[in-house]
Amino acid sequence: MLLAGVSVVVGCRAADTDAVTPVPQVLAFLPWLLVPAGLALLLALLTRWRTGLVWAVVALGFVAWYIEPYGRTRAPAGPALAELRVMTSNVEFGRGTGSLIETVRRRAPDILFVEECEYGCSRALADAFGGSGGAYPYRAAVEGAGSDGSLVLSRFPLRPAAGVHGTMGMPGAFADVRGHTVGLQLAHPMPPIPGQVGVWRRELGALRHYAANSRGPTIVAGDFNASQDHAVFRRVLDTGLYDSARLAGSPRTPSWPARTTPEFGAQIDHVLVSADFSARRTAFPRIDGTDHRALVVDLTLHERRG
Numbered sequence: 001m002l003l004a005g006v007s008v009v010v011g012c013r014a015a016d017t018d019a020v021t022p023v024p025q026v027l028a029f030l031p032w033l034l035v036p037a038g039l040a041l042l043l044a045l046l047t048r049w050r051t052g053l054v055w056a057v058v059a060l061g062f063v064a065w066y067i068e069p070y071g072r073t074r075a076p077a078g079p080a081l082a083e084l085r086v087m088t089s090n091v092e093f094g095r096g097t098g099s100l101i102e103t104v105r106r107r108a109p110d111i112l113f114v115e116e117c118e119y120g121c122s123r124a125l126a127d128a129f130g131g132s133g134g135a136y137p138y139r140a141a142v143e144g145a146g147s148d149g150s151l152v153l154s155r156f157p158l159r160p161a162a163g164v165h166g167t168m169g170m171p172g173a174f175a176d177v178r179g180h181t182v183g184l185q186l187a188h189p190m191p192p193i194p195g196q197v198g199v200w201r202r203e204l205g206a207l208r209h210y211a212a213n214s215r216g217p218t219i220v221a222g223d224f225n226a227s228q229d230h231a232v233f234r235r236v237l238d239t240g241l242y243d244s245a246r247l248a249g250s251p252r253t254p255s256w257p258a259r260t261t262p263e264f265g266a267q268i269d270h271v272l273v274s275a276d277f278s279a280r281r282t283a284f285p286r287i288d289g290t291d292h293r294a295l296v297v298d299l300t301l302h303e304r305r306g
Contacts, residue, residue: 001042003055006033010062016231018201026190028266030229031252033063069251070228071237076278078303082178084156086244086271088113089287089294090188090223093146094121101128103285107296111175112136112153113221115188116168116290118145129153140184142169150186150222158184164210166190166203170222172210173195177301183214187222187270192230200225204232211239217276217301223256223292227266241272244297247279254294255284271297276304 009026010033018024026033037059044052086217087109088098093116101124104112105193116124122143129136138158141151150169152158156177163172164185189203190196204226211220220241228235228243237243245251245267254265261284269292273279278300284293 002036003128004061006037006059010260015068018231021194021197024197027229028227031067031305037063069246070234070263071243071246076302077305078101080300081180081303082301084110084177085109085298086221087294088221088271090115090292091121092116092290094118096245096287097121097124099288103287110141110155113186115150116147117151118149120291122149122151140171140173146258150188152184152186158290162205181216183218185210185220187220187224189224189225201232208236209241211236218274221271223269226266227268241274243273244273244279245282248282250282253284255295258286258293261293269295271295276302
């Protein structure tokens, strides 16, 4: 039974499909399939089951192979134009707002993406950082209750963009980063809960469409409710975006669920960037009151060559 379960999930990963429930939910934790596969190997050794022994070794090999981070890494060829710090945080229905405000003051990002920022969260962030004299005078927001609200705060001037339509708010904007236009898109598709896997695929497909049709420097950041082990997320990366955590050397650091990270979890919060950016450092600070760790990335915008 252990080997059958592991084989189904790894087989879907090899076939580049997320299949149906419960495969998408289990795929988020693919590296931890080493545990049941290792246990199956031990049981096969103890019972001298040769077929099971070979099966377990093969299963372990496939899991180990797919633990290797997905996606390309490269250094932009052009000279540096600007440095900026980007932060994303899911505050879980606004419950983490107070802790987020403290963390933002400490980390001082230039651009902040906030998911599940309901009306109270939005007002608190406006009071703390908004206004012409505030730290973040520019914002793009989809106001909403519960998990529907999301916003982008920026030190840099913003102009409106259509954003991506979804069940929950996913605002977009264009930022003027020291004279250079950067497209910003917040990501917060539905999670792949049973009965909603089709919606999850469709909304990540909409983010993929946005990424594929973007021109110029682009940042797509937020709670993707997907990891690099999900085929639908890999298709977003295949448009030419790069996972900044991968670029900075943290491709498997878990961001969810916060109460078990970093020992156990999945990296479902991402800052994806176009080839115009390099990433120097990442951090995953804990935000009290939410089940997600935040993600902070130091980026450098480069002049595009070719």
